[in-house]
Amino acid sequence: MLQVRNATMRFGGLVAVNNASLDVKEGSITGLIGPNGAGKTTLFAVIAGFLKPTEGAISLYGKDITAEQPHKRAVSGIARTFQIVQPFAGLNVHENITVGAYLRHARPSDAVEKAREVAHQVGLEKDLEKSAASLTVAGRKRLELARALATEPKILLLDEVLAGLNPSEIRDIIPVIRSIRDSGVTILMIEHVMQAVMNLCEHVYVLAQGKMIAEGTPAAVCNDPAVIEAYLGKGSAERIARQSAENTGGPNA
Amino acid sequence: MIGRGYLPIILVTLVIALTPLVISSNSFFNFTVLVLIIALAAQGWNLLGGIGGQTSFGHAMFFGIGAYTASILQTHLGVNAWISLVAAIAAGALAGLIVGFLSFRAGLRGSYFALVTLAFAELLRVLANASELTGGAAGLLLKLDPGFANMQFSSRPTFMLLALAFVFVSLVITQKIVNSRFGAHLVAVRENEDAAKALGVDVLTVKLKAISLSGAMTAAAGVLYVQYFLYIDSGIAFGIWISIEALLAPMIGGRGMVLGPLIGAFTLHGLGEVTKSFAGRVPGIDLMVFAVVLIVVIAFASSGILGLIRKLADRFSSKGGA
Amino acid sequence: MFSPTIIIEAMINGLLTGAIYALVALGLTLVYGVLHIINFAHGATLAAAMFAVWGLNAAFGIDPYWAILIVTPVFFVLGYGVQRFVIGPAAHGDDGNILLITLGLSILIENALLAGFGSDTRSIPSDFSFSVVEAGPFLLSSARLVGAAGSLIVAVLFWLLMSRTDTGKAIRAVAREKLGANLVGINVGHIYAITFGLGCAALAVAASLLMPTFYVNPRIGGAFVNIAFTVVVLGGMGSIPGAMAGGLIIGMVESLSGLLLGESLGQIGIFIIFILVLLLRPTGLFGAKA
Ligand SMILES: Nc1ncnc2c1ncn2[C@@H]1O[C@H](COP(=O)(O)OP(=O)(O)O)[C@@H](O)[C@H]1O
Ligand SMILES: [Mg+2]
Numbered sequence: 001m002l003q004v005r006n007a008t009m010r011f012g013g014l015v016a017v018n019n020a021s022l023d024v025k026e027g028s029i030t031g032l033i034g035p036n037g038a039g040k041t042t043l044f045a046v047i048a049g050f051l052k053p054t055e056g057a058i059s060l061y062g063k064d065i066t067a068e069q070p071h072k073r074a075v076s077g078i079a080r081t082f083q084i085v086q087p088f089a090g091l092n093v094h095e096n097i098t099v100g101a102y103l104r105h106a107r108p109s110d111a112v113e114k115a116r117e118v119a120h121q122v123g124l125e126k127d128l129e130k131s132a133a134s135l136t137v138a139g140r141k142r143l144e145l146a147r148a149l150a151t152e153p154k155i156l157l158l159d160e161v162l163a164g165l166n167p168s169e170i171r172d173i174i175p176v177i178r179s180i181r182d183s184g185v186t187i188l189m190i191e192h193v194m195q196a197v198m199n200l201c202e203h204v205y206v207l208a209q210g211k212m213i214a215e216g217t218p219a220a221v222c223n224d225p226a227v228i229e230a231y232l233g234k235g236s237a238e239r240i241a242r243q244s245a246e247n248t249g250g251p252n253a
Numbered sequence: 254m255i256g257r258g259y260l261p262i263i264l265v266t267l268v269i270a271l272t273p274l275v276i277s278s279n280s281f282f283n284f285t286v287l288v289l290i291i292a293l294a295a296q297g298w299n300l301l302g303g304i305g306g307q308t309s310f311g312h313a314m315f316f317g318i319g320a321y322t323a324s325i326l327q328t329h330l331g332v333n334a335w336i337s338l339v340a341a342i343a344a345g346a347l348a349g350l351i352v353g354f355l356s357f358r359a360g361l362r363g364s365y366f367a368l369v370t371l372a373f374a375e376l377l378r379v380l381a382n383a384s385e386l387t388g389g390a391a392g393l394l395l396k397l398d399p400g401f402a403n404m405q406f407s408s409r410p411t412f413m414l415l416a417l418a419f420v421f422v423s424l425v426i427t428q429k430i431v432n433s434r435f436g437a438h439l440v441a442v443r444e445n446e447d448a449a450k451a452l453g454v455d456v457l458t459v460k461l462k463a464i465s466l467s468g469a470m471t472a473a474a475g476v477l478y479v480q481y482f483l484y485i486d487s488g489i490a491f492g493i494w495i496s497i498e499a500l501l502a503p504m505i506g507g508r509g510m511v512l513g514p515l516i517g518a519f520t521l522h523g524l525g526e527v528t529k530s531f532a533g534r535v536p537g538i539d540l541m542v543f544a545v546v547l548i549v550v551i552a553f554a555s556s557g558i559l560g561l562i563r564k565l566a567d568r569f570s571s572k573g574g575a
Numbered sequence: 576m577f578s579p580t581i582i583i584e585a586m587i588n589g590l591l592t593g594a595i596y597a598l599v600a601l602g603l604t605l606v607y608g609v610l611h612i613i614n615f616a617h618g619a620t621l622a623a624a625m626f627a628v629w630g631l632n633a634a635f636g637i638d639p640y641w642a643i644l645i646v647t648p649v650f651f652v653l654g655y656g657v658q659r660f661v662i663g664p665a666a667h668g669d670d671g672n673i674l675l676i677t678l679g680l681s682i683l684i685e686n687a688l689l690a691g692f693g694s695d696t697r698s699i700p701s702d703f704s705f706s707v708v709e710a711g712p713f714l715l716s717s718a719r720l721v722g723a724a725g726s727l728i729v730a731v732l733f734w735l736l737m738s739r740t741d742t743g744k745a746i747r748a749v750a751r752e753k754l755g756a757n758l759v760g761i762n763v764g765h766i767y768a769i770t771f772g773l774g775c776a777a778l779a780v781a782a783s784l785l786m787p788t789f790y791v792n793p794r795i796g797g798a799f800v801n802i803a804f805t806v807v808v809l810g811g812m813g814s815i816p817g818a819m820a821g822g823l824i825i826g827m828v829e830s831l832s833g834l835l836l837g838e839s840l841g842q843i844g845i846f847i848i849f850i851l852v853l854l855l856r857p858t859g860l861f862g863a864k865a
Contacts, residue, residue, distance in 0.1 A: 074453030537686030
């Protein structure tokens with residue numbers, strides 16, 4: 001449903017995204033992984049319309065949306081969360097989510113009700129009256145998720161919603177993400193927590209230094225030498241292969 | 254059933270409306286009329302600056318455009334006062350749209366936006382001071398001719414009620430906005446533009462709507478001013494004094510809150526009168542007090558008097574509950 | 576039409592006035608560059624400094640140029656204190672608040688001057704105010720020449736301070752990256768206050784250089800603050816060389832548009848430049864593109 005074709009994003013001399021393409025299937029949870037500074041967040045910004053790509057095209061359901069403003073893309077069904085959370089700090093949780101709900105509900109009472117529903121869905125129902133600024137890190141991540149979800153998107157872009165959470169908080173939120181997909185929302189997620197990627201994603205893209213270097217199932221991608229090198233440095237894939245060969249007695253045993 | 258937020262508006266309006274029954278001093282009505290005119294101008298500021306977070310240092314431009322449009326139409330073209338009022342409000346909205354389009358599209362925010370609004374107001378002041386149309390430095394006099402048709406009233410309480418009616422309408426409009434989707438969008442833009450965009454808010458359109466409504470309200474205040482004083486010149490119309498009054502009242506009363514400008518205007522000018530009665534005829538003493546109050550409010554109670562009251566009420570009720 | 580001599584003379588006078596404008600704008604742009612705030616009280620502070628210079632002359636007969644030695648340190652200390660103990664703590668780190676606080680300070684200072692000195696216009700009459708230097712076909716005011724030279728000297732001193740001293744290095748570090756500066760042990764609050772103090776000190780020098788040819792009243796700050804903002808915006812907010820160039824340009828524009836459009840419309844050129852630069856190129860002529 002979502003296609004990125006040969007997107008390139010330059011900041012002056014720096015090429016943050018370099019001729020990257022991806023394809024998200026409707027109803028899937030697709031992962032986007034890669035080392036820090038690979039250009040993942042930049043690619044999200046390009047998809048959501050916050051940055052105009054230097055080259056390349058974005059299309060949703062086959063329709064080219066490269067020239068659309070961010071708010072128009074939200075109307076078309078793209079919602080994003082921010083890696084660095086961006087709450088409306090002066091508002092409470094309920095008001096924060098209601099802003100999102102207003103996208104499809106013009107009547108205040110409907111929007112307020114929709115926001116309450118979404119808060120339930122992500123487990124924020126007890127914090128509705130709390131100020132957004134007073135939430136914990138985990139709470140803020142849930143709020144990012146809830147606000148985006150309240151726009152009733154077709155595709156949800158999640159930028160490291162698990163970063164900064166402890167293992168038990170991660171365990172709590174994984175089923176929430178899966179239930180969102182089961183309710184019919186396609187998900188594209190940037191994630192560093194490999195356990196979550198393995199657990200949730202059907203298909204994974206790997207971005208390194210702006211280039212898309214691999215794609216496939218999580219298991220396949222994790223064993224891809226190019227991916228291991230991207231994360232751990234040149235020559236590491238070979239070293240790891242050699243080590244594991246020695247540990248298991250080696251291929252020539 | 255009265256919708257959310259309207260009860261305090263009705264109560265406050267009633268209290269002011271009933272004052273002629275117990276007070277008959279002309280100086281009181283002079284005071285109240287001026288405060289109401291400022292409250293109306295300030296409500297315009299509050300829509301854009303308080304609710305929408307776009308701080309303007311140049312709301313005099315709308316006040317002056319309203320005042321001059323009404324005066325010029327009446328004196329030069331003999332247009333009826335009420336029709337002039339409508340034209341003046343439309344001119345204020347249009348001016349807002351133009352200034353908003355130029356500056357918001359250029360991406361001006363924060364201090365830059367404040368400075369550019371100030372520059373527009375000053376530019377208009379210099380032009381009005383030099384132009385034939387506006388009577389140049391001598392200003393424009395409206396012909397004294399009391400009567401409803403001319404929107405002139407020789408009885409001060411009557412004019413006060415007229416000003417109060419304007420303020421009441423501005424309060425109701427503001428409350429309606431606050432309760433609406435547009436209001437939520439405006440607040441979202443104030444709090445975080447990127448997040449608002451991501452949630453489908455058309456930031457530019459929201460700001461443009463806000464600044465034209467804001468310009469219209471403040472222009473109406475300018476019309477009231479000339480209808481009351483029957484005189485306008487470039488310093489009154491486009492001078493920095495009214496830009497500051499329009500900003501101070503909501504800041505002190507509670508920025509972004511519907512009753513903030515009205516409460517702030519009364520508090521400030523009440524305080525000003527008290528100071529003057531103590532300090533005598535020291536020039537500028539009331540403005541010094543205003544300035545100190547502004548700094549103290551920012552330092553210790555950034556949501557103004559209403560914010561303070563709300564905080565105290567919360568503390569009280571949570572203690573009562575515990 | 577005007578003869579070339581008159582036009583060239585107007586341009587030279589504009590440049591001389593522009594040098595003082597540059598000095599007035601120097602403090603504003605320095606404060607913006609480091610603290611990233613617009614000091615709205617800049618004009619009112621200049622008015623206060625001009626009254627101080629006038630007062631020293633009226634009370635003790637101190638020559639305005641000698642007054643530099645007194646008002647400059649005093650205004651440095653005042654500026655330091657105001658930033659350290661009023662603006663900093665009251666703003667809670669919010670830029671919008673800072674703008675409003677400096678607006679409050681400006682109202683406060685202006686009306687305190689009004690209460691203290693009344694609304695009369697004052698000047699320091701002396702023979703020197705009217706003495707002129709003949710340069711070819713042009714007659715140039717000696718006091719303005721001294722003013723322009725003084726501005727250049729102050730600009731050079733600022734440049735040396737910023738590039739050669741440890742304080743200057745610390746200021747530049749804070750301007751670039753305040754968190755990082757904090758981490759390497761620079762007291763950011765102190766540096767902010769020093770910067771603010773330097774801005775006020777520059778104003779004190781400007782006031783001393785202005786008083787021999789200019790007059791002062793409590794509202795004079797408003798006129799200068801408009802000009803100073805325009806200079807700063809034109810030169811690029813935060814850029815010291817930009818402020819120097821901007822000051823000279825604005826001085827010339829003002830002088831020429833005053834000559835061509837007359838006294839009352841002369842200011843229009845400045846406002847139009849100001850608005851156009853903000854709308855079309857908010858980073859200024861010399862600032863980097865955002
Ligand atoms: N607005 C910007 N201007 C300049 N450089 C940027 C900007 N945004 C990101 N970058 C640079 O682009 C690169 C990719 O960043 P990012 O997309 O945040 O990576 P990731 O999310 O994969 O960690 C980094 O080198 C970053 O510094
Ligand atoms: Mg990232």
